[in-house]
Amino acid sequence: MRIDILHLASLFLCVNLVRSKGCVQLDTYSFDKITSKFTASLIKFDSAYPYGPKHDAFEAVCEAAYSSPDLLIGEVQVKDYGDKINEDLAKKYNVNKDDYPLVKLFVKGKEPINFQANDDKEFTADNLKRFVRSKSGVYIGLPGCLEEFDKLAGRFLKTSCPEEKKKILNEAELLWDKAKGNRENKSAETYVKIMRKMLEKGDDFVANESTRVENVLKGKINKEKQIEMEERVNILHSFSSSRDEL
Template sequence: MILRQIFLATLSIFLVLGYDMEFAAAEDCSACVQLTSHTFDKILPKFKAVLVKFDVVYPYGDKHKEYTDVAVSTKDSPDLLIAEVGVKDFGNKDNQDLAKRFGIKPDDYPTLLLFVNGRKEPYRFVAEKDDEFTANNIKRFIKKKTSLYLGLPGCIEKLDQLADEFKANEKDRKEIFNKAKLFEETLPEEHREAAKVYIKLMAKILEKGDVFVQTEQTRLENLLKGKLSVEKKKTMEERRNILQSFMFRDEL
């Protein structure tokens, strides 16, 4: 009887300090769709792009929060699905076959793969440092690899559309440049500074050609690696977001 009571007490402590802590720490991503080995190949073809996070069954922590932010902020995009695959290393070991299929090991969690309709292999999101695993960087990655519109901090949708036209129609660039200047005059004061960035970039591209986009991208990336004030870093990141609107997306 005494041994049984000791066993039950020990088990209770184990549950409270062990599994319960894991469950308590786990954070639900209500805007994410949970995929399994049975549903994975049925769901993916229904969307232009699907971002999938391969992770532990009960994910938590800063990276999971950032991923949740991506799901919430893109929930109204009908062509993009934000999903999760929880891989079990116990019991039935659910979804381990999916992880093996894409060469993902437990040490790799969380791993983000972007599946683009019409492309055989997924793109893998790479964050060289933990602090680069952010919602904005993930959305920037999606925008770069797809034709989907995602509003990034600092960007203005109408000017993003004009940027798309600008990069695709070289002979009409001066006309599009003039359209952007006229549109800038209609904007409220708080958006004027961002609009000026679009216009300055168009002017530089007209002067130096498309090569300017890549050299400016390199310059901004180098600046962002240095020591910047919070405000300066925010400004540089927003400029980088706008610049991406002028970049040609990766060929499928």
């Protein structure tokens, strides 16, 4: 009987410890100690048993951020009954029960910033990633995007000198030669082709191409084409003047 009880207890503990991959559970005692070690911390304040599409979107960001050493993804689960775990943290950061799930970005030296989403359609993993990148400067990849190419895109966008743009394009072409696998090669090719078109047609090409791709996405296309177009939108955003905005 003792063995059975211990076995059941261990199973109970395992169930309780199931968490989102890559997400750190925080409480009153660990919050400051852990978040202070990172350049930026994306924290979701939620009920004790979170679920739903917004939670799913946040989970997708948790998994995507595993390769970002400067970014912590954490969750504060709040109980407003019984021992009221983490209720003090919620009050400290002005989070009300009606706000759940509320995502805040903590950046060293700055006041916490709320992630604003007007509706469920805006509370997406990609928008959360854009939020992190624009408000913290910490890189977290969007589907289809490549970090080294995103850096080149940023440089390409900031310079108005055609000769400098050509040099950056040349860097991108050399980097494209080193791409590994079909997926990475396809993304690298897209960055290079956008740079070539911008040199040929000017910076307005990005806005016009973004509109074209968005219209394609509104039509009837298969899943493979949809993914391709969505990734193209993400790469185009790397060349957009609004890349630093949500």
